[in-house]
Amino acid sequence: MATTPAVILETLYDLVDEEFKKFKWHLLNGGLTHSTIPRGMLDKADRSDVVDLMVQQYKESDVGEIAVNALISIKQNELANQLKRKLQKGPEDVPAGDGASSGGKTGTAQTAGVTMNINAARGGHVKAPVLHGGVFNGPVNFS
Known part of the structure; x- marks a missing residue:
């Protein structure tokens, strides 16, 4: 079974650059109930850097939910549902x-x-x- 960070990274590669930029914006400003990653760290971060920052900033149990919520915020509902299903899969x-x-x-x-x-x-x-x-x-x- 793939790890949560690996599944999130795989999902982020399905976003085009503009969608990925919006995803990062929602991590900063999306009204998420968790503390935010500093803007200077996210600004030039690529997809793998963003996943690493999320894992460092948030509890492991929250990272998937935060990614799903950010995807929903950028109107990527199908991708959010796919990520949620992948995260719920068990061995x-x-x-x-x-x-x-x-x-x-x-x-x-x-x-x-x-x-x-x-x-x-x-x-x-x-x-x-x-x-x-x-x-x-x-x-x-x-x-």
Whole structure:
């Protein structure tokens, strides 16, 4: 699984220069609830520098949310949604080809005492929340 900074950097490369400039502006002035990165540091920063500055300035748990909010502020909603999905992916996600594939196949994945029956009869991917630190007896359904 890619790290949060790597996923953010990959996303920033999808912005054209003018959009990237606006992204940096929103880090400075966008009304974000977090402290801002000093203007002098952001002014000539390239995409990888911006990610490094974000990681240094903000809590690791906030960096992704801040990037998503800045993308929304510059009207890059689809890119923000893609980033959010990438950041939410966990190592427990079952990639296509390992049981969650199209073609109506059913697969079973087992991890650390967890059994999941996955059926992707209509094609695409099956995603489910990851449960940690609980005892679950019987079926658990998500809607």
